Amino acid sequence: MIRFENVTKRYPRQKHPALDDVDINIDRGEFVFVVGASGSGKSTLMRLAIREEQVSSGRILVGGHDLRRMPHRKVPQLRRQVGTVFQDFRLLPNKTVSQNVAFALQVIGRPRRAIRALVPETLELVGLADMGKRFPHELSGGEQQRVAIARAVVNNPPVLLADEPTGNLDPATSLEIVRLIGRIHASGTTVVMATHDNSIVDEMRQRVVELEDGVVVRDEEAGSYVPKVVDSRDRDERETERAETDDEQVDPEDRDPMEEAPLGEVTADDWDMWDDPDDPEAHR
Numbered sequence: 406m407i408r409f410e411n412v413t414k415r416y417p418r419q420k421h422p423a424l425d426d427v428d429i430n431i432d433r434g435e436f437v438f439v440v441g442a443s444g445s446g447k448s449t450l451m452r453l454a455i456r457e458e459q460v461s462s463g464r465i466l467v468g469g470h471d472l473r474r475m476p477h478r479k480v481p482q483l484r485r486q487v488g489t490v491f492q493d494f495r496l497l498p499n500k501t502v503s504q505n506v507a508f509a510l511q512v513i514g515r516p517r518r519a520i521r522a523l524v525p526e527t528l529e530l531v532g533l534a535d536m537g538k539r540f541p542h543e544l545s546g547g548e549q550q551r552v553a554i555a556r557a558v559v560n561n562p563p564v565l566l567a568d569e570p571t572g573n574l575d576p577a578t579s580l581e582i583v584r585l586i587g588r589i590h591a592s593g594t595t596v597v598m599a600t601h602d603n604s605i606v607d608e609m610r611q612r613v614v615e616l617e618d619g620v621v622v623r624d625e626e627a628g629s630y631v632p633k634v635v636d637s638r639d640r641d642e643r644e645t646e647r648a649e650t651d652d653e654q655v656d657p658e659d660r661d662p663m664e665e666a667p668l669g670e671v672t673a674d675d676w677d678m679w680d681d682p683d684d685p686e687a688h689r
């Protein structure tokens with residue numbers, strides 16, 4: 406379903422690659438935790454999988470489609486097949502809970518009748534049946550994350566990517582969120598979740614891929630996670646390196662030429678691309 410083949414990602418002017426020769430094969434229906442210390446490359450892996458970034462070398466296949474060769478106009482189509490959830494929820498503050506979830510369907514042109522049915526159904530799935538009329542600021546962090554999850558799955562994508570979805574939540578709420586994602590997985594969705602929260606990894610007992618400085622150092626079925634204590638000098642050096650880069654202007658030459666395409670560009674016939682009958686890889 407998602408295949409990273411010898412993937413290396415170098416950011417401009419960084420001494421070390423963020424990902425270095427990474428090989429991971431995620432089959433349809435799997436639940437995979439991507440773990441590792443801060444800066445190990447987890448978010449980079451996620452961003453590459455939705456083509457927010459491009460690989461420096463190697464290739465990534467999602468549903469059999471080589472992301473390097475995917476035309477720009479197909480990127481919104483890819484992102485409709487891969488629901489995403491982030492640490493900071495990213496809800497639209499001026500829209501209600503229902504409107505936030507409905508918006509994900511409106512931008513892809515789903516008919517009003519379908520939206521009216523799907524939104525309450527999905528809010529019920531995430532345990533927010535009675536909160537459709539509230540605004541994000543009237544919700545707890547855990548509730549906001551449930552809305553974000555509802556928005557990510559309302560279109561029933563085959564894949565859910567969650568990048569530190571519990572990073573802003575207390576331990577009890579984190580567990581509720583990861584159990585909710587577990588239920589979504591049980592209904593057939595392939596889930597990839599980046600985290601450095603060992604308690605949720607240990608609770609779920611799913612496959613664990615561990616990154617260290619951009620390299621896969623462990624790939625284990627039903628794994629657990631014992632975070633390594635990072636030498637504070639190493640961490641300080643890395644943070645300084647990152648800060649120096651952030652201060653610099655990015656040369657336009659170094660920018661990803663495939664900037665994010667607006668979701669509104671998607672047309673109905675783009676759906677065909679996902680299940681390409683001529684593509685032997687598409688159903689892996």
Ligand SMILES: Nc1ncnc2c1ncn2[C@@H]1O[C@H](COP(=O)(O)OP(=O)(O)OP(=O)(O)O)[C@@H](O)[C@H]1O
Binds near residue numbers: 444449
């Ligand atoms: N846009 C960027 N430009 C330059 N370097 C970057 C960029 N994004 C990430 N990096 C560098 O790539 C490496 C991997 O970062 P990444 O954000 O993928 O790690 P992470 O494991 O997700 O960390 P965290 O858990 O703190 O989010 C780090 O050294 C980081 O400084």
